Amino acid sequence: MVELSGNLLYASFILYLIGTFFFGGAIRDKKGALEKKQNKWAVIAIGLTILGFVAQLGYFITRWVASGHAPVSNLFEFTTFFGMMLVAAFILIYFIYKTPALGLFALPIALLIIAYASMFPREISPLIPALQSDWLHIHVTTAATGQAVLSISFVAAILYLVKSVDQTRRSKKTAWLEVIMFAMVATIGFVIITSTFSAIDYKANFKWVNKYDEEAVFEYHLPALIGPHEGELMTEGKMEPFVKMPAIIDANKANTVVWSLFSGLILYVLIRLLFRKRVAAIFKPLVKNVNLDLVDEISYRSILIGFPIFTLGALIFAMIWAQIAWTRFWGWDPKEVWALITWLFYAAFLHLRLSKGWQGEKSAWLAVVGFAIIMFNLIVVNLILAGLHSYA
Amino acid sequence: MKEVVNCVCGHVNPHGTILCESCGRVLDETQKDSKMIDMRYEGSARRSQTYNKSIIDKIWNFFSSVKVGVSLIVILLIASSVGTIFPQEQYIPPTELPEVFYEKEYGFSGKLYYLLGFHNLYSSWWYLICIAMLGTSLLIASIDRVVPLYRSLKKQKVSRHDGFLKKQRIFGITKTDQQDIEFAELKKILESRRYKIKEENGNLLAEKGRFARWGPYVNHAGLIIVLIAGMLRFLPGMYVDEVLWLREGETKGIPGTDGRYALKNNQFKVEIYDKKNKEDQTFNAAIDKVGTIVKNYQADVTLYEKEGNTLPGEEAKFKKVKDHSIKVNNPLKHDHYALYQVDFKLDELSEMSFNLMNKNTKETFGMITISLDDPKTMYKLKDGYSVELLSYFPDFEFDENQEPVTKSPIPNNPAFIFNMKTPDKPEGEVSFVAIQQTLEPLGENTYKMAFAGVDTRNVTALTVRKDLTLWIFFLGGAIFMIGVIQGAYWNHRRIWIQRKDGEIWLAGHTNKNWHGLKRDISMTLEGTNIDEPEDQLEPKNLGELEK
Numbered sequence: 001m002v003e004l005s006g007n008l009l010y011a012s013f014i015l016y017l018i019g020t021f022f023f024g025g026a027i028r029d030k031k032g033a034l035e036k037k038q039n040k041w042a043v044i045a046i047g048l049t050i051l052g053f054v055a056q057l058g059y060f061i062t063r064w065v066a067s068g069h070a071p072v073s074n075l076f077e078f079t080t081f082f083g084m085m086l087v088a089a090f091i092l093i094y095f096i097y098k099t100p101a102l103g104l105f106a107l108p109i110a111l112l113i114i115a116y117a118s119m120f121p122r123e124i125s126p127l128i129p130a131l132q133s134d135w136l137h138i139h140v141t142t143a144a145t146g147q148a149v150l151s152i153s154f155v156a157a158i159l160y161l162v163k164s165v166d167q168t169r170r171s172k173k174t175a176w177l178e179v180i181m182f183a184m185v186a187t188i189g190f191v192i193i194t195s196t197f198s199a200i201d202y203k204a205n206f207k208w209v210n211k212y213d214e215e216a217v218f219e220y221h222l223p224a225l226i227g228p229h230e231g232e233l234m235t236e237g238k239m240e241p242f243v244k245m246p247a248i249i250d251a252n253k254a255n256t257v258v259w260s261l262f263s264g265l266i267l268y269v270l271i272r273l274l275f276r277k278r279v280a281a282i283f284k285p286l287v288k289n290v291n292l293d294l295v296d297e298i299s300y301r302s303i304l305i306g307f308p309i310f311t312l313g314a315l316i317f318a319m320i321w322a323q324i325a326w327t328r329f330w331g332w333d334p335k336e337v338w339a340l341i342t343w344l345f346y347a348a349f350l351h352l353r354l355s356k357g358w359q360g361e362k363s364a365w366l367a368v369v370g371f372a373i374i375m376f377n378l379i380v381v382n383l384i385l386a387g388l389h390s391y392a
Numbered sequence: 393m394k395e396v397v398n399c400v401c402g403h404v405n406p407h408g409t410i411l412c413e414s415c416g417r418v419l420d421e422t423q424k425d426s427k428m429i430d431m432r433y434e435g436s437a438r439r440s441q442t443y444n445k446s447i448i449d450k451i452w453n454f455f456s457s458v459k460v461g462v463s464l465i466v467i468l469l470i471a472s473s474v475g476t477i478f479p480q481e482q483y484i485p486p487t488e489l490p491e492v493f494y495e496k497e498y499g500f501s502g503k504l505y506y507l508l509g510f511h512n513l514y515s516s517w518w519y520l521i522c523i524a525m526l527g528t529s530l531l532i533a534s535i536d537r538v539v540p541l542y543r544s545l546k547k548q549k550v551s552r553h554d555g556f557l558k559k560q561r562i563f564g565i566t567k568t569d570q571q572d573i574e575f576a577e578l579k580k581i582l583e584s585r586r587y588k589i590k591e592e593n594g595n596l597l598a599e600k601g602r603f604a605r606w607g608p609y610v611n612h613a614g615l616i617i618v619l620i621a622g623m624l625r626f627l628p629g630m631y632v633d634e635v636l637w638l639r640e641g642e643t644k645g646i647p648g649t650d651g652r653y654a655l656k657n658n659q660f661k662v663e664i665y666d667k668k669n670k671e672d673q674t675f676n677a678a679i680d681k682v683g684t685i686v687k688n689y690q691a692d693v694t695l696y697e698k699e700g701n702t703l704p705g706e707e708a709k710f711k712k713v714k715d716h717s718i719k720v721n722n723p724l725k726h727d728h729y730a731l732y733q734v735d736f737k738l739d740e741l742s743e744m745s746f747n748l749m750n751k752n753t754k755e756t757f758g759m760i761t762i763s764l765d766d767p768k769t770m771y772k773l774k775d776g777y778s779v780e781l782l783s784y785f786p787d788f789e790f791d792e793n794q795e796p797v798t799k800s801p802i803p804n805n806p807a808f809i810f811n812m813k814t815p816d817k818p819e820g821e822v823s824f825v826a827i828q829q830t831l832e833p834l835g836e837n838t839y840k841m842a843f844a845g846v847d848t849r850n851v852t853a854l855t856v857r858k859d860l861t862l863w864i865f866f867l868g869g870a871i872f873m874i875g876v877i878q879g880a881y882w883n884h885r886r887i888w889i890q891r892k893d894g895e896i897w898l899a900g901h902t903n904k905n906w907h908g909l910k911r912d913i914s915m916t917l918e919g920t921n922i923d924e925p926e927d928q929l930e931p932k933n934l935g936e937l938e939k
Binding site for chain 1: 465466469473475476483496497498499514633665672674675679682685719720721723732865869872873876881904906
């Protein structure tokens with residue numbers, strides 16, 4: 001069952017990947033550019049997407065059966081589920097607006113998220129007492145669904161910005177757009193580096209002195225560019241670090257971050273050299289048929305759809321469960337606070353839409369910031385800001 | 393005297409009205425030349441846009457501004473994120489002093505964080521003031537808008553002024569000589585699309601989802617209720633937050649219940665996932681990787697309630713209420729109180745046993761067992777042997793004068809001073825006994841207290857909680873959800889269709905989701921002879937694609 005589950009996830013990944021290329025074909029064909037009239041490419045693309053979604057749903061169900069609980073209990077499971085709901089939200093929006101161009105951006109982002117998720121421990125782990133509740137299924141799935149629908153606004157925003165930002169001259173806008181592109185490339189870098197060194201089973205142990213002046217051991221799974229405080233390599237034949245960190249910094253995590261940025265940078269420079277254009281400029285021709293007004297509306301609409309779901313899942317259900325499990329419905333745990341921040345941010349977005357001038361491009365940049373907050377809550381809060389939610 | 397604005401159509405509007413409530417004529421001179429009408433709040437007379445003289449006007453206008461509201465949200469958002477950089481004081485280990493902890497753990501930035509008071513950010517005066525201001529803004533901004541909006545929507549007439557129609561985002565004119573037939577047809581289709589139709593002078597207003605317009609005000613009301621619930625918490629008697637440490641076999645009064653309830657801990661246990669268990673074998677890989685994974689923390693308890701009223705000093709009688717197994721996610725609930733499993737201690741010492749022994753011959757003269765909660769002062773043994781307990785230190789350490797003291801009343805590290813009375817030493821010999829340590833302060837002894845064993849028990853820590861504000865929070869949350877769904881998932885769409893000589897004018901407005909309105913209109917017009925109206929905001933460059 002576990003093996004079947006893994007294969008289904010793998011299958012869905014491949015299907016999304018092929019689907020992306022078909023969406024690419026759909027928008028190159030002029031007939032498909034306009035809404036209402038779907039061309040053959042678009043029909044195949046959305047078909048593949050739905051098939052991929054069904055496969056991933058299969059992964060989810062089989063894993064649920066195997067473990068006896070909804071697979072949303074650690075970072076791998078949660079992030080995969082988030083990717084799945086992103087695809088589901090895209091399918092929903094696609095059937096409202098029939099825009100293949102959205103798929104060209106939504107599927108790669110879902111792929112990146114699922115690939116990123118797979119870099120974390122994938123074993124089926126049992127539930128600790130705090131997680132043994134039906135609210136695990138209710139709260140986590142609703143919160144992830146809300147976040148996924150909100151993320152569609154980011155996908156639409158990227159589409160908007162790639163089209164609207166003038167690439168003929170350098171500006172702040174082109175620079176920020178490249179920052180977004182680099183973030184995605186760096187995620188690819190992280191996935192490539194992590195899976196490469198995990199494939200060759202790289203392990204290097206370091207003895208080091210932590211901030212309490214105690215000796216401790218770090219197991220590195222990537223060659224150490226950055227070593228721990230007074231680190232001493234204990235595994236023979238492995239790389240010595242270039243620099244050593246002070247004791248209060250987690251050198252192992254810092255090393256992973258540096259590797260991701262470094263590999264991302266190499267990839268990014270390679271792409272720039274190969275195309276002799278900004279990365280966003282490479283995509284620009286693909287979106288020339290996109291109706292900006294419609295994309296703006298999709299972005300706004302997905303926030304309107306996602307905001308109530310997010311509120312329900314990430315705040316209300318979360319509070320009900322926190323009252324049962326942690327004795328209080330609100331305790332200013334980092335994850336709770338960042339859910340509140342996400343909520344406040346989208347509330348601010350909705351109010352800004354009321355005043356003039358906060359539509360179109362400005363609103364697209366806001367949607368990007370919103371997604372950055374969601375990602376921060378998913379990645380940084382789990383891995384760096386320790387709290388009650390650190391289950392990864 | 394109340395100021396009013398008279399419209400050409402005869403309707404009397406309140407002072408400050410931008411669009412006539414009845415016919416939609418532009419009344420505000422500054423907006424007469426704009427290409428499109430600003431339909432926000434229906435152009436109604438909002439207090440904040442009309443008066444700005446007295447101090448009350450100024451305060452009202454400040455809090456009713458969306459700009460101020462958004463600024464407050466952004467300030468709260470940034471402030472909240474600052475509070476997550478380092479843990480808040482409540483999450484640092486209870487044994488640590490905050491003034492030391494932050495600097496030790498996070499260096500200079502930690503010290504700064506502490507000095508700025510960010511370790512208690514969410515209860516700081518300035519954070520609470522921001523929340524209070526946001527609450528005020530919610531209340532005032534809602535009242536400022538909802539009252540005139542309600543008036544406008546209620547008073548709107550079917551027949552609208554030409555200028556009102558022309559300046560709508562969706563607008564089109566179709567020449568036709570079959571007005572009546574087209575009209576009847578459109579009415580039928582719109583009705584079937586679940587529009588509410590109003591007719592007047594041969595004109596038509598189709599309206600749908602007006603209640604979506606109240607969504608924002610409903611959800612703001614919910615939020616205000618939540619904030620009120622937060623304030624009620626500070627009232628005495630509404631909120632109890634206590635901790636009860638309870639040893640196995642022990643019965644104690646539950647704190648925060650005024651002595652009304654008592655609880656007995658029958659057993660406390662911790663279970664872990666075991667590879668030997670058949671049902672846990674799915675998790676073998678994870679268990680191998682992580683090591684120990686806890687499956688269950690459980691305290692089996694019995695709840696007792698006091699019978700009748702007792703005078704102070706009188707011994708109370710308790711009757712059993714119920715048995716319950718308190719687990720994480722499964723608190724014991726009774727009479728607004730809830731008891732939660734939050735912490736525990738395994739294998740706390742409960743009894744220690746010693747043999748009275750002759751150091752040379754190793755001959756023993758009986759064993760004493762000391763209850764560490766309730767030790768006796770004298771333990772009689774047979775044949776005239778006895779042991780007197782002179783002092784007991786449950787959690788012993790030496791203070792700065794090298795005198796034995798106890799850190800706490802909890803038997804973490806018990807130590808005893810015994811006086812061993814034997815037939816050959818009737819005055820007794822004094823011995824100081826701690827774990828793996830024996831001192832003879834008054835000179836060499838003949839006898840000693842030889843360690844003979846311990847008995848342990850588990851201790852559970854339960855949080856005692858009463859929160860009478862919960863239902864108010866829940867009510868506020870539920871109202872918020874209703875309001876936010878009402879506002880987000882429904883749209884207020886209006887289509888005006890009017891007959892002019894030889895022409896049919898069609899205008900459309902929605903508060904959001906223009907795509908949906910356009911689709912509604914285009915599906916309505918399908919098969920009729922009416923042309924699809926223009927979206928006057930549509931960029932002209934789109935025309936190229938059509939070719």
